[in-house]
Amino acid sequence: MAKFPDLLHRALFTSFSLLGRRSQGAVLRRYFDWWHRRPDPWRLSSDTYERHKYQTTLGQLPDAAYPRVLEAGCSEGVFTELLATAYPDAEITGVDISEKALERARLRNGKFAGRVRFVHADILDHDFRAGFDLVICAETLYYLGGGDRLRHASHRLTSLLAAGGLLVLVHPWPEAQRLHRFADAAPGLSKIGERVEHHVHRPFSVSLYRAGP
Numbered sequence: 001m002a003k004f005p006d007l008l009h010r011a012l013f014t015s016f017s018l019l020g021r022r023s024q025g026a027v028l029r030r031y032f033d034w035w036h037r038r039p040d041p042w043r044l045s046s047d048t049y050e051r052h053k054y055q056t057t058l059g060q061l062p063d064a065a066y067p068r069v070l071e072a073g074c075s076e077g078v079f080t081e082l083l084a085t086a087y088p089d090a091e092i093t094g095v096d097i098s099e100k101a102l103e104r105a106r107l108r109n110g111k112f113a114g115r116v117r118f119v120h121a122d123i124l125d126h127d128f129r130a131g132f133d134l135v136i137c138a139e140t141l142y143y144l145g146g147g148d149r150l151r152h153a154s155h156r157l158t159s160l161l162a163a164g165g166l167l168v169l170v171h172p173w174p175e176a177q178r179l180h181r182f183a184d185a186a187p188g189l190s191k192i193g194e195r196v197e198h199h200v201h202r203p204f205s206v207s208l209y210r211a212g213p
Helices: 004-016 021-035 047-061 080-084 099-110 147-159 175-179 180-183
Strands: 068-072 091-096 116-120 132-138 161-172 189-198 205-213
Touching: 021 099, 047 080, 047 132, 047 161, 047 189, 047 205, 068 080, 080 091, 080 116, 080 132, 099 116, 132 180, 147 161, 147 180, 147 189, 161 175, 175 180, 175 205, 180 189
Parallel strands: 068 091, 068 132, 091 116, 132 161
Antiparallel strands: 161 205, 189 205
16 A cells, blocks of 8 residues: 555645646646755665666566667666666667756766767657657656546657567556556557566566567
């Protein structure tokens, strides 16, 4: 069961989703820029649980080359750095709604200049072209609120995939069943795997989907 602070957190962002998409995006930009007024507010670079989640996610990826990778909701680029290290031939795009977070992501990943870039954008209203071999979205969808926004976000993420591309969604369990339901039902997308980590203080799911040819 979700803890009470998490329920309040979700209620707050559900209320934001009652706004129009652009207004919701503006509120989220301000919120996350405020949250990132100090570095690494969620301790993504140091927390043992977060590191375990990152390694679990990487461990679920099929052994393949991923020439073009997109990470939606990259924050300060901690997982981006792990991706760039694991896939040294990949071109990686990190996307986040907070420019303050992206400033730190660029500094953190400066050693990968030329093949890792960061873009300030809203996953509900982006203009990226399809063609990514791997799209990862972790700990992000619950910020979007209600079903219509989740449906739209799932469609936008799916639309980024190249033929045969892989979509990876990582969110708390069992909430992931709600957050991933539109990907589960998306035409042209097949669920090829799911790893649920039950034995951690905050269980999570890593769900994998393959785009059709």
